[in-house]
Amino acid sequence: MxxxxxxxxxxxxxxxxxxxxxxxxxxxxxxxxxxxxxxxxxxxxxxxxxxxxxxxxxxxxxxxxxxxxxxxxxxxxxxxxxxxWPEEIDVKRAEAAKERARERLRQKQSRIEHLRTQAAVRRALTRLKVTKEIK
The missing domain is CATH 2.60.15.10 (F0F1 ATP synthase delta/epsilon subunit, N-terminal)
Structure with a gap:
């Protein structure tokens, strides 16, 4: 096989x-x-x-x-x-996206907006995590 x-x-x-x-x-x-x-x-x-x-x-x-x-x-x-791939990720851009999303989480949002913002934070954190694995 x-x-x-x-x-x-x-x-x-x-x-x-x-x-x-x-x-x-x-x-x-x-x-x-x-x-x-x-x-x-x-x-x-x-x-x-x-x-x-x-x-x-x-x-x-x-x-x-x-x-x-x-x-x-x-x-x-x-x-x-x-x-x-990790080498394709712009770390500064991912950091900025993470901070923007975290700031949006602190604001009053509808349930759907809150879920979308949580997803944005997860995407940014994942992108940053995989870039750290190649260093």
Missing amino acids: PSTFYLEVVTPERIFFGGNAQMVIVPGIDGSQGILPHHEAMVTTIGIGELKIKINNQWRTAAIANGFMEVMPDYVIILADSVE
């Missing part, structure tokens, strides 16, 4: 990753989900967090935000709003 599967990660702007992987870990709504070759077929949602891809026994980590994942025994397709 092959020890890899084909993984494709796509955003509206680009094909972020396309190639063989040994494992992928995605942030699910109820926690992280790990996918290995020959996984049972499923479709699930992806939240905000770290995307981890194991390629040639090496892990690569990226920041991912919101999407869907289709899993088949020999391939996985991830459609996400955004995915960034």
